[in-house]
Amino acid sequence: MSRILELREKRAKAWEAAKKFLDSKRGEDGLLSAEDTAAYEKMEKEVVDLGKEIERLERQAAIDAELNKPTSEPITNKPNxxxxxxxxxxxxxxxxxxxxxxxxxxxxxxxxxxxxxxxxxxxxxYLVPDEFEHTLVEALEEENCFRGLATVIQTSSGDRKIPVVASKGEASWIDEEGAYPESDDSFGQVSIGAFKVATMIKVSDELLNDNVFNLEAYISKEFGRRIGTKEEEAFFIGDGKGKPTGILNATGGASDGVTTATANITFDDVMDLFYSLKAPYRKKAVWLLNDTTVKALRKLKDNNGNYIWQPSVQAGVPDMILNRPYHTSSYVPEVAAGSKVMAFGDFSYYWIADRQGRSFKRLNELFAATGQVGFLASQRVDGKLILAEAVKTMKVKSSASSGS
Structure with a gap:
C-alpha cells in the first residue's frame, strides 16, 4: 500500500509539473511549438503510465487479499x-x-x-453448476465496466415489465372551502426481454487429457472475455435489434444534454453537460468516455484557470472530472463530427436483465477429424435505460451544420 501511495504522490507531482509547463510554454495565440508539444506529451505519458501502474498494483493487492482469506469453513453438510x-x-x-x-x-x-x-x-x-456460473459472472464484471455501474436483475421466463412514473402530480393553492384539485401521477411501462449472445471454443484432445491443464480457469476466462466484450459494446451502442439497447443509441438511449458549438470540446461544453443533468442525479453521477477524449480534457481549464481533470492521490479514490469519477471504454466514440462522445449520469437507471442459467455444452463429434473438442457457451441478456432523464450525453457538432 505504501508503494501505491508513493506512486500516487509521484503522479500528482508529475501532473502539476506538466500543467506548469503547459502554462509557461503557451504562446500569445495559446498554442505550443512542435518541440514543446512533444515535451508536454512525454510528460503526460508519464502521468498515464503511472496511473496504469497504480491500477496494476491495486489489482495485485486485491488478489493477494482474496488469496489470504481463510480457506476452512464450518461443516454444513448432512450425514448421508x-x-x-x-x-x-x-x-x-x-x-x-x-x-x-x-x-x-x-x-x-x-x-x-x-x-x-x-x-x-x-x-x-448441462445446466452450469453454481460455482462455474459465479466464476463466469466475475469474469464479466472484470471485463465489462458497465455492469458495475448498472442495475443487474435476474429473470426466469418471459419479458420483465418495469413500471415507470411518466409524470408526477402537483399541489395547488386553493381558497377556503375550495374544492381539492385532481392531479394524478401517470405511469408507463418498460419491457425487458432476453437476447442471446453465444461463442464457441475448440480445445485439442491433448490439452483435455493433460492433467496440468486447468480447463475450468481457461474456459471461464475466455468465455468471460468474449461475452463481456460483446455485452459492453451493446450496452453502449446497441440498437435494440437482436441485442440490448445502448446508452448512446439514438432511440431508447440517453438524450442529448449539450451539442458542442465547434468540432472540439471546450470547458463550457463540459460544464453545460454537467448541469444539463438534474441535481438529484448528479449525486451519484459518473462520466463515461473514450481514452482519447480524456486526453483532450486534460488540457482544459475552468474559468478560474484550474484544470478540470484531477488525478487521485488517495487509494480507493478514482481520478475526477469536475469532482465526479469517470470510466473509459473503447466503445464510446472518439471525438468526431456528429458523434456522442461523452455520457454523464446515474447509470444505475440502466437495467441489465440476465436470464437465469447459462448454457454450456460439449461437442464431441463435430471436430473429431482434427482431434479437437468444441465447447459452446451462451447467455441471454437484455439492457435498457429505464429513466431517460437520469443520463445525458454530449454530441459533437455535425460537419454539415458547422458550415452554416
Missing amino acids: NHPDGEEKTGRATDNYRRTFWNAMRRKNFFDVENALQVGTDSEGG
Missing part, C-alpha cells in the same frame, strides 16, 4: 451415505461439480446424470 458427507452450497453439490467437469473433459462420461440436481436443457447441454 457418502463417507465424507456431501456439501451443497447452492444448486451444485461437490459431487455434481466433479462429475460436471469430468463430463466436459471426457467423452461418454455420463455419471453426471446421477448427480444432477436441476436437470438438463432440451438440447442436451
Whole structure:
C-alpha cells in the first residue's frame, strides 16, 4: 500500500509539473511549438503510465487479499451415505461439480446424470453448476465496466415489465372551502426481454487429457472475455435489434444534454453537460468516455484557470472530472463530427436483465477429424435505460451544420 501511495504522490507531482509547463510554454495565440508539444506529451505519458501502474498494483493487492482469506469453513453438510458427507452450497453439490467437469473433459462420461440436481436443457447441454456460473459472472464484471455501474436483475421466463412514473402530480393553492384539485401521477411501462449472445471454443484432445491443464480457469476466462466484450459494446451502442439497447443509441438511449458549438470540446461544453443533468442525479453521477477524449480534457481549464481533470492521490479514490469519477471504454466514440462522445449520469437507471442459467455444452463429434473438442457457451441478456432523464450525453457538432 505504501508503494501505491508513493506512486500516487509521484503522479500528482508529475501532473502539476506538466500543467506548469503547459502554462509557461503557451504562446500569445495559446498554442505550443512542435518541440514543446512533444515535451508536454512525454510528460503526460508519464502521468498515464503511472496511473496504469497504480491500477496494476491495486489489482495485485486485491488478489493477494482474496488469496489470504481463510480457506476452512464450518461443516454444513448432512450425514448421508457418502463417507465424507456431501456439501451443497447452492444448486451444485461437490459431487455434481466433479462429475460436471469430468463430463466436459471426457467423452461418454455420463455419471453426471446421477448427480444432477436441476436437470438438463432440451438440447442436451448441462445446466452450469453454481460455482462455474459465479466464476463466469466475475469474469464479466472484470471485463465489462458497465455492469458495475448498472442495475443487474435476474429473470426466469418471459419479458420483465418495469413500471415507470411518466409524470408526477402537483399541489395547488386553493381558497377556503375550495374544492381539492385532481392531479394524478401517470405511469408507463418498460419491457425487458432476453437476447442471446453465444461463442464457441475448440480445445485439442491433448490439452483435455493433460492433467496440468486447468480447463475450468481457461474456459471461464475466455468465455468471460468474449461475452463481456460483446455485452459492453451493446450496452453502449446497441440498437435494440437482436441485442440490448445502448446508452448512446439514438432511440431508447440517453438524450442529448449539450451539442458542442465547434468540432472540439471546450470547458463550457463540459460544464453545460454537467448541469444539463438534474441535481438529484448528479449525486451519484459518473462520466463515461473514450481514452482519447480524456486526453483532450486534460488540457482544459475552468474559468478560474484550474484544470478540470484531477488525478487521485488517495487509494480507493478514482481520478475526477469536475469532482465526479469517470470510466473509459473503447466503445464510446472518439471525438468526431456528429458523434456522442461523452455520457454523464446515474447509470444505475440502466437495467441489465440476465436470464437465469447459462448454457454450456460439449461437442464431441463435430471436430473429431482434427482431434479437437468444441465447447459452446451462451447467455441471454437484455439492457435498457429505464429513466431517460437520469443520463445525458454530449454530441459533437455535425460537419454539415458547422458550415452554416
